[in-house]
Amino acid sequence: MERFLRIDRRFIFAIITVAVIISLILQFELPVPESEPVRRIYEKVESLPKGSHIMIAFDYDPSSKEELQPMAIAFLHHCFSRDLKVIGMTHYTGASGLAEQAMNLVAKEYQKKYGEDYVFLGYKPGGASLIINMGENLYSAFPKDFYGNDTTTLPALQDIDSLRNIDYLLDIAAGTTIETWLVYGKEKYKFELGAGCTAVMGPDMYPFLQSKQLNGLLGGLKGAAEYEALINKKSFAVSGMRPQSVVHMLIILFVIFGNVVYFASRRTRHA
Amino acid sequence: MPFTSHSFGIILGAGLTLAIYSFLYQDNPAFKIAENLYVGVSLGYTIIITWFNFLKPDLYDPLIVPVFSKAATKEPQYALLIPSLLGIFMLLRFSKSLSWLSRWTFAFVVGLGAGISIPRVISAFILQQIKPSLQPVFSGSETIFSSIDTLLILLGVISVLIYFIFSVEHKGAIGKLSKIGIWFLMISFGASFGYTVMARVSLLIGRIQFLLKDWLGILQ
Structure with a gap:
């Protein structure tokens, strides 16, 4: 029994890796039922008329790409398929390339034109002060877009002076920016706010759902998978749910096994 | 597959992924190279993005270019000197004789930050959070x-x-x-x-x- 308590952790890493590879290669289907917080974001987008302005804050960097990029892509699919105007921006330097790639990739699929149907404002530092600046005057916060174009000349930003004119804002975040948007943006400028976050942050966001400060939440890869299923664009996130479920089952088994071995070895020692 | 910059990027990405995961077996030179490369590339990327997205459009173009270029059509925005100086003062913490100037910047940041944050944070994190805890259990519609x-x-x-x-x-x-x-x-x-x-x-x-x-x- 004692030797089971001293299993080399690399053995467990290997089992997890093999489980992920096998469950990715074997194409079996698992249901991805949507949860209430995800459905509320979907319904909000569905309720917006054509030409409404949606802002996406791409507040993450490559270290969270695997969880948040599928989420951003799924949400962009929904926005462009509904003919909404999309405005992108980021508080993270590392997000610029990811956001640009996601917006251009999905826009191309729906024949959307840069400047007319969507805009990427790029990165600006400042956090809370940037949000307040955007709330007062979007053009003074972003005089130029990511490509150096004068933002006052971009048709996609017509009728938009500040955050007050945004119909919906989704913050896809790997850090504390959801709280920052909430405190300095939504509370003051009264726009509707939804959030997408890494799974680690998920439990911390539920109080904001309860208080209706967030209208909906996409939590981790599962949130992205639910959104992909809702818009019928099953891709990376949905296929990632197979290994996710298998690994969760394995970890539950490891926890049970570890506890059984621990108590059994304790009884042997006391006997 | 033809050898293009895209396929080179994939091979490089695969190599770096394997190098990073090799740490799970044990620490090794391949992991060290990938780790240091990540730090270096991240910093370089941050500098470039900060220059082109922030310093150039918000400071260099509206302040420096109109002052030194005869072809400039716009007046220099001299108000930008104030935040620029406050930023430079922050860096003076590294100088023994001038580090006292950084206190002005800190005083500005703390004063402004507290003034903006206190009412908003109390409203968003305390008052709004108390509401759902004080909902009536039986109001008839639930x-x-x-x-x-x-x-x-x-x-x-x-x-x-x-x-x-x-x-x-x-x-x-x-x-x-x-x-x-x-x-x-x-x-x-x-x-x-x-x-x-x-x-x-x-x-x-x-x-x-x-x-x-x-x-x-x-x-x-």
Whole structure:
């Protein structure tokens, strides 16, 4: 029994890796039922008329790409398929390339034109002060877009002076920016706010759902998978749910096994 | 597959992914190279993005260019000198004789930050959060489940708050309530652990999808 308590952790890493590879290669289907917080974001987008302005804050960097990029892509699919105007921006330097790639990739699929149907404002530092600046005057916060174009000349930003004119804002975040948007943006400028976050942050966001400060939440890869299923664009996130479920089952088994071995070895020692 | 910059990027990405994961076996030079490369590339990328997205359009173009270029059509925005100087003062912390100037910047940041934050944070994190805890359990329009939810939230808030009151001995009714508080805390830690496992596994899944699909072409 004692030797089971001293299993080399690399053995467990290997089992997890093999489980992920096998469950990715074997194409079996698992249901991805949507949860209430995800459905509320979907319904909000569905309720917006054509030409409404949606802002996406791409507040993450490559270290969270695997969880948040599928989420951003799924949400962009929904926005462009509904003919909404999309405005992108980021508080993270590392997000610029990811956001640009996601917006251009999905826009191309729906024949959307840069400047007319969507805009990427790029990165600006400042956090809370940037949000307040955007709330007062979007053009003074972003005089130029990511490509150096004068933002006052971009048709996609017509009728938009500040955050007050945004119909919906989704913050896809790997850090504390959801709280920052909430405190300095939504509370003051009264726009509707939804959030997408890494799974680690998920439990911390539920109080904001309860208080209706967030209208909906996409939590981790599962949130992205639910959104992909809702818009019928099953891709990376949905296929990632197979290994996710298998690994969760394995970890539950490891926890049970570890506890059984621990108590059994304790009884042997006391006997 | 023809050798293009895209395919080179995939091979490089696959190599670096394997180098980073090789740390799980043991520390090795390949991991060290990948780790240092990541830090260096991140810093270089940050500098370039900050220059082209922030310093150039917000400071260089409106202030420096009109002052020094005869072809400039716009007047220099001299008001930008104030935040620029405050920023430079912050860097003077490295100078023994001039570090006192950084206190001006700190005074500005702390004063402004506190003034903006205090009312907004109290409103968003305290007042708005108290609301759902004070909802009526029976108002006539709710379902039985929403009433149970409201009661559970109320019980959770009170019992966890009591658990963290250390000036009263946890005996009798207080002791029982604090025990309930511990259960609420344990359940929340369990939920956090589950979500953390999901997050970490998601990163592994993403990398393996990249290796199997983009690099090896096994997945479609």
